[in-house]
Amino acid sequence: MVNLIGHENIVRIFDMNRLATGEWYLVMEYLPGQMLSELAARPLDERAARHLLGQVLDALEAAHARGIVHRDVKPENVFVVRRADGTPAVKLLDFGIAHFFQGAHAGCRT
Helix, strand or coil, rough: CCCCCCCCCCCCCCEEEEEEECCEEEEEEECEEEEEEHHHCCCCCCCHHHHHHHHHHHHHHHHHCCCCCCCCCCCEEEEEEECCCCCCEEEECCCCCECCCCCCCCCCCC
């Protein structure tokens, strides 16, 4: 489902399968960084907070445009990494309980 979105602020999933024991696993991109909940434990200036929140909103907008509602957005599901130029980048994680929606008023369900 996540790979249907294809957005820079959503974690990339490379593989998902089931083990012989019945347990599921997935292989996703390596993310060197920290959860937003860890980052927010320290004071964060308003400009930085707006920058990170804007990226979260961009990711959600991309998901919603493809009919996917995340349903579990929280600081623990937002990972902050550094781009090659050193600027922070958000990766939205854990679409495990995501839900496809349809219809003109579907956006009201988030």
